[in-house]
Amino acid sequence: MMSPDAFFLLGAALVGLAVGSFLNVVIHRLPAIMDAEWRAQCAELRGETVADAGVDSLWRPRSRCPACRTQLRAIDNVPLLSWLVLRGKCAHCRAPVSVRYPAVEALTAALSALVAAHFGWSAAGVLALGFTWTLIALAFIDADTTLLPDSLTLPLLWAGLLANTQAVFAPLPDAVFGAVAGYLALWSIYWLFKLATGKEGMGYGDFKLLAALGAWMGWKMLLPIVLISSVVGAAVGVVLMILARRGREIPIPFGPYLAAAGFIALLYGDQLIGLLVA
Numbered sequence: 001m002m003s004p005d006a007f008f009l010l011g012a013a014l015v016g017l018a019v020g021s022f023l024n025v026v027i028h029r030l031p032a033i034m035d036a037e038w039r040a041q042c043a044e045l046r047g048e049t050v051a052d053a054g055v056d057s058l059w060r061p062r063s064r065c066p067a068c069r070t071q072l073r074a075i076d077n078v079p080l081l082s083w084l085v086l087r088g089k090c091a092h093c094r095a096p097v098s099v100r101y102p103a104v105e106a107l108t109a110a111l112s113a114l115v116a117a118h119f120g121w122s123a124a125g126v127l128a129l130g131f132t133w134t135l136i137a138l139a140f141i142d143a144d145t146t147l148l149p150d151s152l153t154l155p156l157l158w159a160g161l162l163a164n165t166q167a168v169f170a171p172l173p174d175a176v177f178g179a180v181a182g183y184l185a186l187w188s189i190y191w192l193f194k195l196a197t198g199k200e201g202m203g204y205g206d207f208k209l210l211a212a213l214g215a216w217m218g219w220k221m222l223l224p225i226v227l228i229s230s231v232v233g234a235a236v237g238v239v240l241m242i243l244a245r246r247g248r249e250i251p252i253p254f255g256p257y258l259a260a261a262g263f264i265a266l267l268y269g270d271q272l273i274g275l276l277v278a
Helices: 004-045 081-085 100-119 123-145 150-166 172-197 204-217 219-243 255-277
Strands: none
Touching (some): 004 100, 004 123, 004 150, 100 123, 100 255, 123 204, 150 204, 204 219, 204 255, 219 255
8 A cells, every 4th residue: 555645746746747748848839939929020020911920839739740740649648658658759650759758757757756745735835846847847948949938937936926925935025135136146247247258148038037036935045046056057068068069159058057956945945055154
């Protein structure tokens, strides 16, 4: 017999698998939707007729094979399991299916179980799950496109402030100051770097993401988040330049490291602050 705690964690992981499948859709389609909207706006400014771009929405149509465009059956789209059974190939044309899809599903399941184990069945746990799922989507979108969509970062910021009206993760004043300080910290670095070099060192999406993290966890967590993300980001950048011969002029997205550091701070923030002040 499975214990109640184990059953709870298994349930959280299964929910995470299902959500991870949807996050794959968000990661793939949202940048395309944004691009179509930008092109339409530019066309309108030029006085041109805006044609239908034919871009999918997040909800329709159902998932299709990237190679043959065949609509997938429900049995072909079971999170993680279908990819394993089909050995990473399309059921119709046998074209390889990227390991990214099951990886996102497995990661979402694992992190969901970790959040459930940490917070238990509570309002904080439900909110933390939504926070985690949004960070996963942002991290992968930024890794693919160097974009952090406002449609994800801004709702994340407001959700953090709303949650902390009840001091779920931090007192409301700490959350407000965290949002402001998070934005201004990277904004200041951006302008100092630009004035010194004439180049842009990061995007505005990074400002908004750190502001959102500050809104969720308060200003005290900003220093651990920035330190962790900067150290890991610098280490990965050096490895890429050495192993992949990636030039310094090629931008490295900072969002995935901010997202990872924010998740770590969500679970272990008190311990991190203890280490910094020890």
